[in-house]
Each structure stands twice: as structure tokens, then as C-alpha cells.
Amino acid sequence: GRLSIGAMGLGLAKGALEMTLKYAKERKTFGVALVKHQAVAFKLAEMATRIEAAETLLYKAAWMKQNGLAFQKQAAMAKLYCSEVAEYCAREGQQTFGGYGLMKEYPIERFYRDAALLRIGEGTSEIQRLVISRHLGC
Numbered sequence: 001g002r003l004s005i006g007a008m009g010l011g012l013a014k015g016a017l018e019m020t021l022k023y024a025k026e027r028k029t030f031g032v033a034l035v036k037h038q039a040v041a042f043k044l045a046e047m048a049t050r051i052e053a054a055e056t057l058l059y060k061a062a063w064m065k066q067n068g069l070a071f072q073k074q075a076a077m078a079k080l081y082c083s084e085v086a087e088y089c090a091r092e093g094q095q096t097f098g099g100y101g102l103m104k105e106y107p108i109e110r111f112y113r114d115a116a117l118l119r120i121g122e123g124t125s126e127i128q129r130l131v132i133s134r135h136l137g138c
Helices: 002-026 037-068 072-102 107-118 125-135
Strands: none
Touching: 002 037, 002 072, 002 107, 037 072, 072 107, 072 125
């Protein structure tokens, strides 16, 4: 269901961050590791922050389900946010890799393609927004 897709998105986002961080520590430009450039460091910080927020949202929805509470709104929120964070992290990772990010030899390229599928499975992002808005009484 939606929680499973959210969990896949969260895992993909974490994998993209881990891979991007490793690459940015190893790759040097002008004799300096990419990770030491402020623009790249800020990109990584934003990825980590969004992942933390997605994880909290997903875990809350799972906790509500496990404890027999109404969780449909939170499941839609978690699926929506986790899948969009996955796409964001894959895209930012791909940009950090530069031209290598488009090559099939680098897994970050596949992360980006896989992230697009997560936005569709169990209902598109627009459907999730519709579900959430209906729970808000719109």
C-alpha cells in the first residue's frame, strides 16, 4: 500500500544521499573534494533534512496503523512526501555526479528512473493531494 511505497521512496532517498556523499568526498575539482564546496555541501544538507522529515512522517503513519488509529490521511501524506523526496534526492545526486549521473554505469542514474515510478504507484502525487484535501474537508 501507500506506506510500502513511502518506505521504498525513503530507502531510495537514503541510498541516493549515501551514494552522492561518497562520490562528493572522493571527486575533486581544482584540488578540492566536491563535498567542501558550499553549493554541494548545502545540497547534501537539504537532502538529509528532507529525508529526516520524510522518515518521521512515514513512521508516524505506520505507528498509527499499527495502533489501530485512522491513518489514511497520514499514509497519503507519507506516500506523497517520501516519493517526492526520493525524486528530489535522486535528481540532486544526479546533478552532483554531473555527466556521470546520466550514465548507466553509475547507479544514481537508475535511482532517478526508479523515483519517477514511485510517484505513480499506489496513486499519483495528485491523487495523494486529493485524498489529503478530502481529509481536510475540502
